[in-house]
Amino acid sequence: MNEATLLEILRTNTELQRILQSDFDFRPLAVPLGTKSGLFQFSDGTHYELVGSDASGGEFALCDQRNLPARPLLYASSEGGAGIIARSLESGLAIIIDLPSWQDCLHFSGKGQLAEMRRVAPLSESDVLEAKPQMISRRETLRKYLGVAPAHDAIQELHSSLTELSPLYPVYGTDPDHLAFGTLFGKFTVMSNAAWRRRLTS
Secondary structure: OOHHHHHHHHHHOHHHHHHHHHHHOOEEOOOOOOOOOOOEEOOOOOOEEEEEEOOOOOEEEEEOOOOOOOOOEEEEOOOOEEEEEEOOHHHHHHHHHHOOOHHHHHHOOOOOOHHHHHHHHHHHHHHHHHHOOOHHHHHHHHHHHHOOOOOOOHHHHHHHHHHHHHHHOOOEEOOOOOOEOEOOOOOOOHHHOHHHHHHHHO
């Protein structure tokens, strides 16, 4: 499905909005084109379109396409981290749907280790599904509404987008000092999480 159609569905389908917001922590935004973020900016004048937010105050935006096949999806956190998480809106939605623990995968990635992200995914997924077992069926509902196929490898897509594309889109804060945002890759690992450590070593 093309980007324009996906955006239209995200912004008009109230049932889809409810599921995305309550179970996948993605709130679609329907704001006028050109609306500026109060959270981040680009020093080089890169154009972007705000498309979503999350419960923590983070924002999702589609950035200038430049020489890429599609507009990449940026995520800027309210804690000063930002990066390109997918090469298109469709890929980004697939990651959010298939890998609802994507932020844990980054936070506990050991500074961006793909292998560590793969260790995190099933542990965090288990925690998510224990709290929200309805997510399994609601994934299929979202795929039906959006026409988004399951990601071939959501973790690889997330990792490669961040490492390869994020340097092309440096993000700065809107504060007076215009401080640069840091990476979304956290320094922690699976073993930094006490509950996961117990499960792995018991």
